Amino acid sequence: xxxxxxxxxxxxxxxxxxxxxxxxxxxxxxxxxxxxxxxxxxxxxxxxxxxxxxxxxxxxx
Amino acid sequence: xxxxxxxxxxxxxxxxxxxxxxxxxxxxxxxxxxxxxxxxxxxxxxxxxxxxxxxxxxxxxxxxxxxxxxxxxxxxxxxxxxxxxxxxxxxxxxxxxxxxxxxxxxxxxxxxxxxxxxxxxxxxxxxxxxxxxxxxxxxxxxxxxxxxxxxxxxxxxxxxxxxxxxxxxxxxxxxxxxxxxxxxxxxxxxxxxxxxxxxxxxxxxxxxxxxxxxxxxxxxxxxxxxxxxxxxxxxxxxxxxxxxxxxxxxxxxxxxxxxxxxxxxxxxxxxxxxxxxxxxxxxxxxxxxxxxxxxx
Numbered sequence: 555x556x557x558x559x560x561x562x563x564x565x566x567x568x569x570x571x572x573x574x575x576x577x578x579x580x581x582x583x584x585x586x587x588x589x590x591x592x593x594x595x596x597x598x599x600x601x602x603x604x605x606x607x608x609x610x611x612x613x614x615x
Numbered sequence: 616x617x618x619x620x621x622x623x624x625x626x627x628x629x630x631x632x633x634x635x636x637x638x639x640x641x642x643x644x645x646x647x648x649x650x651x652x653x654x655x656x657x658x659x660x661x662x663x664x665x666x667x668x669x670x671x672x673x674x675x676x677x678x679x680x681x682x683x684x685x686x687x688x689x690x691x692x693x694x695x696x697x698x699x700x701x702x703x704x705x706x707x708x709x710x711x712x713x714x715x716x717x718x719x720x721x722x723x724x725x726x727x728x729x730x731x732x733x734x735x736x737x738x739x740x741x742x743x744x745x746x747x748x749x750x751x752x753x754x755x756x757x758x759x760x761x762x763x764x765x766x767x768x769x770x771x772x773x774x775x776x777x778x779x780x781x782x783x784x785x786x787x788x789x790x791x792x793x794x795x796x797x798x799x800x801x802x803x804x805x806x807x808x809x810x811x812x813x814x815x816x817x818x819x820x821x822x823x824x825x826x827x828x829x830x831x832x833x834x835x836x837x838x839x840x841x842x843x844x845x846x847x848x849x850x851x852x853x854x855x856x857x858x859x860x861x862x863x864x865x866x867x868x869x870x871x872x873x874x875x876x877x878x879x880x881x882x883x884x885x886x887x888x889x890x891x892x893x894x895x896x897x898x899x900x901x902x903x904x905x906x907x908x909x910x911x
Contacts, residue, residue: 592801599852602800604787610800615854 560600561612563591568608619671621748623664626740629755630663630732631656633762637728655725658694659732662687666733667740674744684733691729698722710849711842711858716832716895723894724766731762771817771837772888774824779880780814780870791870792816794863804855811848812856813878815841815871815887822910823901825867830896834860837871837890844886846876 561577565587569580579594581587591602591610600612616624638655665687672680699722706712713721735758743751771777780791784805789796791814799805817837819825827833838858842849849856856874863870875883900906 588802592803595801595854596852599854601854601857602804603798604800606786615857 556615558614559611560598560614561594563587563594563602563610563612565608571607571609618744618747619674622671622740622743622751623667625743625748625751625755626667626736627660627664629739629751629759630666630736631660632755633735633759634659634663634728634732636759636763637731637766654697655728658691658729662691662729662732663736666736669737670741670744687733688730691726694729695722695726698725709839710851711839711847712835713839714832714835716830716893717836717839719895720891720893728766731765735759735762768894769892770888771890771892774821774827774892775817775819775869777884777887778816778818779884780816782809782812782814782872784809789872791861791872794861794868794870796859796861796870796872799855801855808855808874811878812872812874813880813883815873815883817869817871817887819867819869821901822867822906823897823899826898826900827892827896828867828869829862830893830898833893833896834869836893836896837869837887838873840890841871841873841875841883841886845873845879845883848874848876 559575561579562572562575563579563581564572565581565584569578572578579590581590587608587610591612594600594612595602598612598614600614603611603613605611634656638652638659665683669681669684672678699718702713702718702721703715706718735755738758739751739755742754780794783790784799787798787800787805789799789805789808799808817828819828838860842858847856847858849858858871858873860869860871862868871887873883901910
């Protein structure tokens, strides 16, 4: 399937901004969030997009 | 050797030579396969010999011989299918695909080249029948050049001005000048894009050019051709480096973003300029009264 959100990575303080997904990764720091997003992106061949509110989504294009 | 033999031989030779002339391996790297050469040259030879036979057969009142030309045309239709199939199969394993429009264009070119071969062969054999070898040779050379001229399509340089575009980010959004390309989430990727990526801007000269650049197939062809010539850093599983083309909807300008292996701006611009304009992308709104009226 195209253009699907595969996972969401949020920092703990922004974790209430995401709901309903079954793949929400919560990170303690911004660095950890970016690292997790990069790892997930490489693992799933997906692109990390920054929603600019502390939420990073991984989308399969 | 009687006149008919001379006509058929020279016609066949001229047709075959014109096929050879049109079959240069160009930068599009196709057909670079030796077997592709064999296929196209042998079909070209068949086309040439059939067409060269047509006029002598007519003169001998062998009218049924003409029907073979129809059979021949049928065969050449298969060439288009063959090319399409081959290229489509190769497409799956390309990082920057050609796109279906480009493939359709290439397939059509391969079919039409055979008809040109037939034209060259037929006119040449006619010239020999009319004025002997001394007329046939110059006519054949002229026809080969004419066939070459007929096969020449237009290029991006004919429809648009190409210039470097400025890559920059606004937060996570990548821009080429004022055109949004995509959202990049990874800060390290943003840095790399600013360092190694390039942006190109294509400004169409008129509304016809604008509609060409509007075609998704043409955009894909541009990305493919530039990536082919300048290399591309795109890798499986790393979609951040995907080339992209987006238009400015107000002006119709097209912005290209690429991560080339060679970041050489003049060469990149030249690569964009020499991308062929696809037949399927050509629309001519300016050829209609409504389009002309709306344009001013």
